[in-house]
Amino acid sequence: MNRRIWLAGAVGTMGAAMLSACDRVTQAPATLKRLLIAEKWNRSAHRAVLGRGALAREFAETDISPDFRANGSISPNDADYRLLLASNFADWRLVIDGLVERPMSLSLAELREQPARTQITRHDCVEGWSSIGKWKGAPLAPLLDKVGLKPQAKYVVFHCFDTLDPSAKDNTQGRYYESVDLVDARHPQTILAYEMNGAILPVRHGAPLRLRVERQLGYKHAKYVRRIEVVDSLQAIGRGRGGFWEDRGYEWYAGI
Amino acid sequence: MSDAVFDAGATPARPRKTIIRRHRVLVRINHWINVAALLLMLFSGLQIFNAHPHLYWGQKSTFADPWVSMDARGDRGLTKVGGLVFDTTGVLGRSKVDGVWQTRGFPAWLTLPAQRNLAVGRNWHLFFAWVFTLNGLVYLVTGLAGRRLLRDVVPTKDDLKHIGKDIVDHARLKFPKGREAARYQVLQRLAYSAMVFIVLPLIVLTGLTMSPGLNAAFPFMLDLFGGRQSARTIHFLCMVLIVGFILVHVVMVILAGPINQLRGMITGKFAIEEEAP
Numbered sequence: 016m017n018r019r020i021w022l023a024g025a026v027g028t029m030g031a032a033m034l035s036a037c038d039r040v041t042q043a044p045a046t047l048k049r050l051l052i053a054e055k056w057n058r059s060a061h062r063a064v065l066g067r068g069a070l071a072r073e074f075a076e077t078d079i080s081p082d083f084r085a086n087g088s089i090s091p092n093d094a095d096y097r098l099l100l101a102s103n104f105a106d107w108r109l110v111i112d113g114l115v116e117r118p119m120s121l122s123l124a125e126l127r128e129q130p131a132r133t134q135i136t137r138h139d140c141v142e143g144w145s146s147i148g149k150w151k152g153a154p155l156a157p158l159l160d161k162v163g164l165k166p167q168a169k170y171v172v173f174h175c176f177d178t179l180d181p182s183a184k185d186n187t188q189g190r191y192y193e194s195v196d197l198v199d200a201r202h203p204q205t206i207l208a209y210e211m212n213g214a215i216l217p218v219r220h221g222a223p224l225r226l227r228v229e230r231q232l233g234y235k236h237a238k239y240v241r242r243i244e245v246v247d248s249l250q251a252i253g254r255g256r257g258g259f260w261e262d263r264g265y266e267w268y269a270g271i
Numbered sequence: 272m273s274d275a276v277f278d279a280g281a282t283p284a285r286p287r288k289t290i291i292r293r294h295r296v297l298v299r300i301n302h303w304i305n306v307a308a309l310l311l312m313l314f315s316g317l318q319i320f321n322a323h324p325h326l327y328w329g330q331k332s333t334f335a336d337p338w339v340s341m342d343a344r345g346d347r348g349l350t351k352v353g354g355l356v357f358d359t360t361g362v363l364g365r366s367k368v369d370g371v372w373q374t375r376g377f378p379a380w381l382t383l384p385a386q387r388n389l390a391v392g393r394n395w396h397l398f399f400a401w402v403f404t405l406n407g408l409v410y411l412v413t414g415l416a417g418r419r420l421l422r423d424v425v426p427t428k429d430d431l432k433h434i435g436k437d438i439v440d441h442a443r444l445k446f447p448k449g450r451e452a453a454r455y456q457v458l459q460r461l462a463y464s465a466m467v468f469i470v471l472p473l474i475v476l477t478g479l480t481m482s483p484g485l486n487a488a489f490p491f492m493l494d495l496f497g498g499r500q501s502a503r504t505i506h507f508l509c510m511v512l513i514v515g516f517i518l519v520h521v522v523m524v525i526l527a528g529p530i531n532q533l534r535g536m537i538t539g540k541f542a543i544e545e546e547a548p
């Protein structure tokens with residue numbers, strides 16, 4: 016065997032072994048748990064400088080991206096979703112329940128009758144890209160007032176139609192979900208959007224209804240919302256970290 | 272009898288070695304925390320970059336026309352910078368991971384973790400961002416309060432006058448001897464000042480400007496850098512400058528006498544050679 020090839024192979028193998036050893040160290044659950052303390056620092060620091068009401072920047076019509084990207088599910092295959100889509104969401108209803116005084120469910124027409132807000136905002140994907148779009152929808156805060164939160168309410172959970180991880184064994188069965196605290200839930204720009212860029216919300220962007228929570232990254236903006244549940248703890252849902260991607264290692268507070 | 276060893280007069284041809292105190296303890300601690308934090312942020316940052324290995328200018332991404340892009344066409348890795356396209360197969364755009372070709376921006380040996388994992392990259396990056404920034408603040412505040420930064424690092428008028436000579440000396444790899452070796456020369460002062468006062472603060476500020484939360488708190492930062500995607504691009508360019516600085520810095524340490532230089536930054540003791548009186 017050519018000595019040079021052998022040497023190159025040996026160096027390559029050693030390099031690969033070192034890299035995978037590195038990966039074991041850098042991805043050890045205990046290490047990652049310690050690193051996630053930074054999420055709390057970020058959340059506290061942001062809350063201190065942000066206050067509750069600071070608004071995300073709103074842009075002009077001319078800033079709207081002609082090429083707004085869609086990530087995650089872009090065409091859910093779930094049977095219940097397909098059925099609703101086939102009838103143009105005529106039978107779709109948004110359920111709001113959990114720790115509320117008066118659980119309710121709304122049709123798309125009833126949601127459109129709620130006070131509406133239109134905003135042109137920037138969508139920042141955790142991957143690094145940004146697109147600007149115009150959203151119209153019902154602000155969440157008045158809806159929460161309507162159902163009346165119980166005193167122990169702490170988080171608002173958004174359950175979605177789309178199965179993004181069919182292999183998941185937890186009680187979400189791999190369906191997307193997200194959650195925010197009451198500060199973000201009551202923020203004036205937090206809306207349940209049914210229109211994008213002046214047209215009915217397209218399937219790839221979450222038809223019939225998606226969340227906009229403008230001071231956080233894209234994965235918080237749950238698409239294909241079917242149920243809003245108010246809870247006092249995120250423990251019992253999925254793997255207990257408050258969202259589909261959070262259960263897979265991402266930060267729950269995604270303001271950075 | 273022992274005179275021969277210790278009496279400089281007995282060996283006039285040989286310069287005498289004197290140990291001086293070079294760096295104070297806080298600076299040494301700052302330096303090594305900075306080494307660890309910067310390296311971890313570099314490798315985890317490249318992992319994050321790989322999630323979308325394209326850079327843009329402005330508020331938003333223009334997917335069809337990035338300014339910088341690392342991608343693959345067929346089995347070739349291509350890197351686009353402005354109007355130029357380079358074949359960077361094997362390193363950028365397309366490289367092997369555990370013997371298997373992958374389309375990825377930076378290669379596995381430059382990312383933390385090696386395998387593609389944005390969540391873990393972010394965990395490391397966002398933790399060490401705090402370490403890096405707090406450590407840098409301690410360095411800046413103590414350095415400015417004690418006027419040490421202004422005295423030892425910022426170039427003086429006199430330094431700038433002799434910049435021509437310093438450039439020639441550097442090009443010839445001629446390093447200062449004696450007391451002058453313990454003092455930063457003008458090119459060093461310019462490089463260190465640029466890092467301490469411009470590039471490192473800039474990489475922190477552009478990093479913060481990528482945060483949608485902080486954008487709501489400090490919208491003027493978006494205007495300062497021309498938008499979130501510009502901030503991301505400037506953040507990347509600062510990284511390139513820092514890597515360049517580190518490479519030159521390490522080469523200079525090696526050329527100037529790595530043992531003595533390293534000892535200066537670890538124990539604070541630094542040997543200089545003095546001409547016999």
